[in-house]
Amino acid sequence: MGRVTDRRPVVRIDNGKTSRRPDTLSVEEPLEIRVDGSPLAVTMRTPGDDVDLAHGFLLTEGIITSGADVAGAKHCMDTNLNVLEVSLRAGVPAPVTDPTRHFYMSSSCGTCGKASIDAVRIASVYPVEKDQLTVTPETLSSLPDRLRERQKAFDRTGGLHAAGLFTASGELLCVREDVGRHNAVDKVLGWALRSGHVPLTSHILMVSGRASFELTQKAALAGIPLLAAVSAPSTLAVDLANELGLTLVGFLRGTSMNVYSRADRIAGGEE
Template identity: 60%
Template sequence: MRENGTVQPATRHEAESILMGRVTERRRIIRIKDGRASARPDTLVAEEPLEIRVNGRPLAITMRTPGDDFALATGFLVSEGVIGAADEVRAITYCEGATEDGVNTYNVVNVRLAPGVPAPGPELERHVYTTSSCGLCGKASLDAVRTATRFPVADTPPLRVTPALLAELPDRLRAAQRVFDRTGGLHAAALFSRTGELLDVREDVGRHNAVDKLVGRAVREGGLPLSRAILLVSGRASFELAQKAVMAGVPVLAAVSAPSSLAVDLAAESGLTLVGFLRGTQMNVYAGAERVVLPES
């Protein structure tokens, strides 16, 4: 159905199911192995642009894996400090972005804020790509990327985790990566309980998109702040991922690879526990060690 020039599917689930067929795509390739070449089809992860609009005004463009687009947009607005609860969003709809043959691309999302919720100002508008590799690019200064959270991590109830529990999480994340098994080309982010129970997992070509999808789904279920959750990301922990964790009230962020220096600085300033190089029983605690039950020296 149409509403003010937008295409709005009957239900959220119907909207997102439209995209599930584009999570992967098939391409014909030449495979060379042991000196022999053969033609065969291969499964690739899909990557397409998504333009996020707020009240009809373009805000950002991200390269993402289609699917969970409404959650991605919601989580992105949380990380930018625009919203902090589900009732601050009046509606999310796909805008028409038709191809030459009249087919809607479903690559433009418009978020209509609830009455009284301030729209983002010009300082947040950036008509640049939020790339799948590096996240948001083009912010003018370091001050511009430091966004105040509604859910101070330092104020959350005590959360203690053991190294043994943290060591189990990467394998649990990997076991839940269904699309990665078919493509080998996706990052993932997952939320775990303090006992290691997998709460939710999302995959995307970009780690930052996967985190936004997790946070957006939590918003829609009234789950913010995520003050009792552990966030695990595949790959490295950038400043932007640390910021997204802080903005959602996550007290513990773990990554299977290295953090950046700026991510460590933000974690130390905000009270976020940051764990990197989480591989097997080895890991580095870069900030917030008070939440980790450390073994005796």
């Protein structure tokens, strides 16, 4: 496993005084994901939990639907730790590379470079609109602090996003950090897939930043009925959540929150 953080020299200016010192930064490195020997994607990520990342990526790209679809995953030791080889189980269709979809992902935007919204839409096999999840506002309000308490690398760098998977009662099951929002989510979903928890019926996905179209789609593809974010959602995220019947919560801070879709799953949420 590569380093999550590294040190770099910095010139510090504070109240007119200048000093030199080392600063702790988040590591960002490329990871090439290969499927059965063929390159599929390159993502800029924080090293660590790469196998989970690959599983989550394949799940949320519609290439696999269960952990059993993967026969094995390992780093290519004859090259470097930034190449991960995934072998699909016999009978699982190989991914088809669409020329309108460019499987290069920056750390800031998982859908950058894709030609159109139609090109990135993936049909979910799990009907999240039928999920009977109910959760209290008090439980939701407790999630940001619980997630923040587990952001160890963020404490050292201030530069990593986090995603956390919770039960309806607020139990924290898994936290992953990464320089990219979409990578942090894929790492969480990959862990859940490998642990046999997908579909994630009656679970909550909490993210430390904003809620984008892509993160909303990733939640639905894993069968998660509620996505909560500390910051704002985008218009496409709200539209997709309403279309799929997924509960989308934004600006979850303290005891306040905005519920943009399916407020009926939150006690007292329906006017």
